[in-house]
Amino acid sequence: MIWKVNNIQQDFKGRSQEVDFGAELYIRNNSVSIDVEITPLFCSHCMNQLDGMFVIEGTRYGHVGEVFCKCGAKINCVASDNLVQWIDSSTYINNQEYGIKRHFDFKESYRLNDTSWGLLNSIGFDIYKEYSNQKINLSKLLFDLKLKLNIEHIKNHTNTKKGLGINKLPAIITDWVSLLEMIEKKEITPYNSGS
Numbered sequence: 503m504i505w506k507v508n509n510i511q512q513d514f515k516g517r518s519q520e521v522d523f524g525a526e527l528y529i530r531n532n533s534v535s536i537d538v539e540i541t542p543l544f545c546s547h548c549m550n551q552l553d554g555m556f557v558i559e560g561t562r563y564g565h566v567g568e569v570f571c572k573c574g575a576k577i578n579c580v581a582s583d584n585l586v587q588w589i590d591s592s593t594y595i596n597n598q599e600y601g602i603k604r605h606f607d608f609k610e611s612y613r614l615n616d617t618s619w620g621l622l623n624s625i626g627f628d629i630y631k632e633y634s635n636q637k638i639n640l641s642k643l644l645f646d647l648k649l650k651l652n653i654e655h656i657k658n659h660t661n662t663k664k665g666l667g668i669n670k671l672p673a674i675i676t677d678w679v680s681l682l683e684m685i686e687k688k689e690i691t692p693y694n695s696g697s
């Protein structure tokens with residue numbers, strides 16, 4: 503099932519707002535698996551990002567569902583089964599596929615990859631030690647990082663390249679990507695776990 507976040511419809515945990523959704527992270531000894539909860543979508547017919555963000559709630563053998571763009575096109579979505587790590591969207595007009603199918607790889611587009619865990623490590627935050635064999639939500643990781651790094655506000659770096667015509671990411675993902683950029687720009691004091 504896929505549905506547009508509208509502050510009314512709730513998922514099975516009672517969540518209804520964009521800021522409620524991010525990604526679950528499964529931390530093992532030396533790898534992190536991701537299960538993404540929210541995505542932007544792009545219409546290959548009018549070549550625009552659809553308004554709002556979309557909750558991915560369960561897949562059936564990869565099929566997630568479809569939503570409509572305001573131009574009238576239907577966007578059909580398929581995601582990786584079990585853990586949502588990517589989503590493919592195809593645009594249909596009058597039941598005819600239109601334009602190219604879009605592949606959105608969350609590991610890269612949301613920066614939930616080894617490069618990012620390495621970046622955290624470079625400022626003294628070892629995700630594998632902090633959450634050994636745990637499942638955490640990205641919002642929890644952000645909360646802990648802000649606390650430990652003493653960050654009151656995450657600067658929203660709006661010049662981030664998102665690719666594939668997507669110019670707006672979900673709220674939690676925007677915070678996450680912006681935090682990584684703050685680290686890259688050395689705007690954050692390294693975290694000293696000993697103090």
Ligand SMILES: [Zn+2]
Nearest residue numbers: 545548571573
């Ligand atoms: Zn459209």
